[in-house]
Amino acid sequence: MLRISLLSFHRYSISSHFLNRSPKSLARPPMAVSVSAYTTSSSKLLFRQLFEKESSTYTYLLADVSHPDKPALLIDPVDKTVERDLSLVKDLGLKLVYAMNTHVHADHVTGTGLLKSKVAGVKSVISRASKSKADHLIEAGDKIYFGDLFLEVRATPGHTLGCVTYVTGDGPNQPQPRMAFTGDAVLIRGCGRTDFQGGSSDQLYESVHSQIFTLPKDTLIYPAHDYKGFTVSTVGEEMLYNPRLTKDKETFEDIMKNLKLSYPKMIDVAVPANMVCGLQDLSKSSVESVST
Numbered sequence: 001m002l003r004i005s006l007l008s009f010h011r012y013s014i015s016s017h018f019l020n021r022s023p024k025s026l027a028r029p030p031m032a033v034s035v036s037a038y039t040t041s042s043s044k045l046l047f048r049q050l051f052e053k054e055s056s057t058y059t060y061l062l063a064d065v066s067h068p069d070k071p072a073l074l075i076d077p078v079d080k081t082v083e084r085d086l087s088l089v090k091d092l093g094l095k096l097v098y099a100m101n102t103h104v105h106a107d108h109v110t111g112t113g114l115l116k117s118k119v120a121g122v123k124s125v126i127s128r129a130s131k132s133k134a135d136h137l138i139e140a141g142d143k144i145y146f147g148d149l150f151l152e153v154r155a156t157p158g159h160t161l162g163c164v165t166y167v168t169g170d171g172p173n174q175p176q177p178r179m180a181f182t183g184d185a186v187l188i189r190g191c192g193r194t195d196f197q198g199g200s201s202d203q204l205y206e207s208v209h210s211q212i213f214t215l216p217k218d219t220l221i222y223p224a225h226d227y228k229g230f231t232v233s234t235v236g237e238e239m240l241y242n243p244r245l246t247k248d249k250e251t252f253e254d255i256m257k258n259l260k261l262s263y264p265k266m267i268d269v270a271v272p273a274n275m276v277c278g279l280q281d282l283s284k285s286s287v288e289s290v291s292t
């Protein structure tokens, strides 16, 4: 069950709308109500796509710049580019509140731990299903608020067991078209491999078709990697042109079995580090909340 009590004195919140979870978390939580004191009728998303070239990883910066605090979050930060990302956050006058991962990466060390050590108050976020340590362990249906904007969590396992896709909110003052941060579930004209970390091509196919390809066709797709020079796609475009995911499931599974990709160079270092936020020796006291 998602614990929200530790967030009670923060203005940024994660809530759940699942009926089988704590009634306290059914609605937008109390601290989110306190945010409404600052609510404007036109929340404005600031968005930046950043690239780390050694691992071909995209990091995304999002902020609500209509909010007086300009609360911001980073999705899939890389340890090597933390200084660049923080300098951008500073230049833009943002307050970084969340450092989030779509999954336990195998090809690079996440920047979440470093960000936590450099900026007071930053909370790390990853899925509970990843079995990793972080301040907030999120599940399908959770909403991650930053100011008046939010990301909705969709479970998209298959590349790894704990993969999630973060989708911008649907509702008044939320950005249109919607944006889906798919991690390695959907890459532009491709998808994440399924040959390690609890990967399953059957599960990936189901995840993409039920959780991503059901979004409005103009939803923008922002993946965690690109190896071909692409930056953005849409749900409609991938439903038409993705050379793997447009096939039937059997053909897809066959394609995935025969990718013949080499093992990621960093995997033996990256996975153990990423299971603890990118900090190998993360002390117990620096983990505020590891819900079970």
Ligand SMILES: N[C@@H](CCC(=O)N[C@@H](CSS)C(=O)NCC(=O)O)C(=O)O
Binding pocket: 055, 105, 106, 107, 184, 190, 191, 192, 193, 194, 225, 227, 259, 261, 262, 263, 264, 265, 266
């Ligand atoms: N050569 C790189 C690893 C490349 C790789 O395996 N990428 C992953 C995403 S990172 S876990 C992947 O799923 N690729 C799918 C594809 O079709 O390329 C390295 O050594 O790090």
Ligand SMILES: [Fe+2]
Binding pocket: 103, 104, 105, 106, 107, 159, 184, 192
């Ligand atoms: Fe990955």
